[in-house]
Amino acid sequence: MIKVSGLIKDYGTIRAVDNVSFDVAKGSVFAFLGPNGAGKTTLIKMLTTILRPTGGTMRVNGHDPVDDPDEVRRTFGIVFQDPSHDEQLTAYENMDLHGVLYAVPSVERKRKIRELLEFVDLWGRQGDIVKNFSGGMKRRLEIARALLHEPRVLFLDEPTLGLDPQTRHHMWAYIKGLNKDKGVTIFFTTHYMDEAERIAHDVAVIDHGKIVARGAPVDIIKQTGSSSLEDAFIALTGHDIREEEGTTSDRVRLKRAFWRRR
Amino acid sequence: MSVVFALWLRQIKRHFRSRTRLIGSLGQPVLFLLALGFGLGPMFRKAGEGDYLQFLAPGVIAMPILFVAVFSGMEIIWDRQFGFLKETLVAPVSRIQIVLGRVLGGATVAWFQGCLVFLICVIFGFRINNILFLPLALGVMFLLAIFCSAMGTAVASLLEDIQGFQMMMNFLVMPLFFLSNALFPLKGVPPVLRVVIQLNPLSYGIDGLRCCLTGGMLHGLGVDMGVLLVLITAMLALCTWLFSLIQL
Ligand SMILES: Nc1ncnc2c1ncn2[C@@H]1O[C@H](COP(=O)(O)OP(=O)(O)O)[C@@H](O)[C@H]1O
Ligand SMILES: [Mg+2]
Numbered sequence: 467m468i469k470v471s472g473l474i475k476d477y478g479t480i481r482a483v484d485n486v487s488f489d490v491a492k493g494s495v496f497a498f499l500g501p502n503g504a505g506k507t508t509l510i511k512m513l514t515t516i517l518r519p520t521g522g523t524m525r526v527n528g529h530d531p532v533d534d535p536d537e538v539r540r541t542f543g544i545v546f547q548d549p550s551h552d553e554q555l556t557a558y559e560n561m562d563l564h565g566v567l568y569a570v571p572s573v574e575r576k577r578k579i580r581e582l583l584e585f586v587d588l589w590g591r592q593g594d595i596v597k598n599f600s601g602g603m604k605r606r607l608e609i610a611r612a613l614l615h616e617p618r619v620l621f622l623d624e625p626t627l628g629l630d631p632q633t634r635h636h637m638w639a640y641i642k643g644l645n646k647d648k649g650v651t652i653f654f655t656t657h658y659m660d661e662a663e664r665i666a667h668d669v670a671v672i673d674h675g676k677i678v679a680r681g682a683p684v685d686i687i688k689q690t691g692s693s694s695l696e697d698a699f700i701a702l703t704g705h706d707i708r709e710e711e712g713t714t715s716d717r718v719r720l721k722r723a724f725w726r727r728r
Numbered sequence: 729m730s731v732v733f734a735l736w737l738r739q740i741k742r743h744f745r746s747r748t749r750l751i752g753s754l755g756q757p758v759l760f761l762l763a764l765g766f767g768l769g770p771m772f773r774k775a776g777e778g779d780y781l782q783f784l785a786p787g788v789i790a791m792p793i794l795f796v797a798v799f800s801g802m803e804i805i806w807d808r809q810f811g812f813l814k815e816t817l818v819a820p821v822s823r824i825q826i827v828l829g830r831v832l833g834g835a836t837v838a839w840f841q842g843c844l845v846f847l848i849c850v851i852f853g854f855r856i857n858n859i860l861f862l863p864l865a866l867g868v869m870f871l872l873a874i875f876c877s878a879m880g881t882a883v884a885s886l887l888e889d890i891q892g893f894q895m896m897m898n899f900l901v902m903p904l905f906f907l908s909n910a911l912f913p914l915k916g917v918p919p920v921l922r923v924v925i926q927l928n929p930l931s932y933g934i935d936g937l938r939c940c941l942t943g944g945m946l947h948g949l950g951v952d953m954g955v956l957l958v959l960i961t962a963m964l965a966l967c968t969w970l971f972s973l974i975q976l
Pocket of ligand 1: 477480481482500501502503504505506507508509976
């Protein structure tokens with residue numbers, strides 16, 4: 467479903483994605499696991515046609531995001547790491563606009579919007595301006611919206627960040643169901659090890675723009691002789707994923723990486 | 729088409745849900761009417777140019793059109809900041825449709841604000857020559873609005889953050905307004921300034937308005953509308969191209 471080979475992205479002198487290659491099988495759940503600043507969002511942006519790579523090749527559902535963006539756009543749904551709805555519109559209007567952009571016929575659109583908003587517990591608030599929603603509500607709205615046009619591939623960039631455990635659980639249950647019942651390929655990024663371990667069939671561990679390990683979570687754990695993915699990550703990279711969290715440490719790490727490269 | 733309409737509707741909703749936007753853009757034109765219209769009026773008359781309000785009104789009507797349209801076009805910067813831009817960029821629709829929806833939406837709200845200022849001008853004593861030309865005047869206002877909105881969208885496609893906005897106001901919008909035929913007649917103006925004013929797209933919109941409302945024109949309505957249409961086409965093409973280059 468997704469094929470990436472030798473992918474590179476430079477931001478000026480910073481190499482955010484460094485010669486990354488991997489395949490995601492149709493119908494699988496694939497997790498990209500890595501600390502803040504590892505290059506996960508950059509990778510997703512390239513796959514979803516909004517950022518051009520510096521080098522390498524990509525295929526999403528057989529199409530090239532660079533040469534054939536519209537074909538690629540038709541196949542995926544995405545929940546971005548940061549909000550991407552219109553705050554001045556209501557939840558319903560945001561959904562409806564999305565439906566129009568993806569040419570969902572109006573009768574079906576109405577039915578599905580209701581169904582999805584009910585699923586994320588926002589039906590009842592559908593007429594409220596999104597600006598007044600809490601962070602968790604906004605995220606749930608984004609998830610509902612990404613599913614409206616029944617995508618073949620669903621990209622989720624740190625989808626559970628800022629969600630309470632209950633909603634998180636609820637969301638993964640639904641996404642797993644989507645994968646199982648409708649065969650939707652799931653590609654998600656996270657820096658929660660347990661999430662990747664529990665949910666993904668396949669994992670790629672990314673650190674400083676490079677893939678350091680790939681395979682089924684159990685295999686990675688076995689290969690590194692660790693007891694969990696968390697330990698495996700430390701074994702692979704020499705550092706704890708959590709010490710990389712937060713923007714300040716991200717900047718410190720960037721500086722370190724910069725000096726290392728010189 | 730429905731994509732263009734949906735994006736157009738979004739702009740309309742955003743505009744009419746914000747009272748500050750509805751009212752905010754009226755302040756400046758009213759100030760100009762009061763200060764210039766009544767302040768400079770006697771001098772204008774003494775110089776044998778007739779009633780200044782009659783001259784000034786089309787320029788003042790163009791003011792909110794220019795400002796609101798450019799501002800609406802520049803909403804791309806906000807959409808970039810607040811994320812909505814991503815939603816449109818990943819959608820499987822042609823970039824032309826997105827640009828058209830945005831530009832027409834921005835143009836419509838700017839045109840509406842222009843109509844409000846038109847009414848205010850009439851309340852202040854502005855009189856039009858021939859009511860039959862009113863629809864044509866409203867048409868010219870809309871063309872001007874489309875051009876300005878496309879211009880704002882084009883420039884905003886190049887800007888990454890809100891800091892660029894102030895620069896745009898100071899180095900594009902203000903000069904466009906003051907170096908046009910909005911506030912003063914061209915008679916006796918130094919040649920260099922005259923050339924600048926004649927190259928200014930806004931001048932054609934204002935001249936077109938004068939043709940329809942009060943006579944006293946520079947180029948004639950045909951030329952004004954023709955130039956505006958050519959400029960709109962060129963600006964829409966540029967705008968679509970620049971928009972398609974946006975990366976996030
Ligand atoms: N627009 C940008 N300009 C410059 N550097 C960027 C930009 N976006 C991301 N980066 C840098 O690229 C690296 C990868 O970032 P990102 O893909 O957001 O990581 P992640 O999503 O894994 O946290 C980071 O070092 C980040 O600072
Ligand atoms: Mg990220």
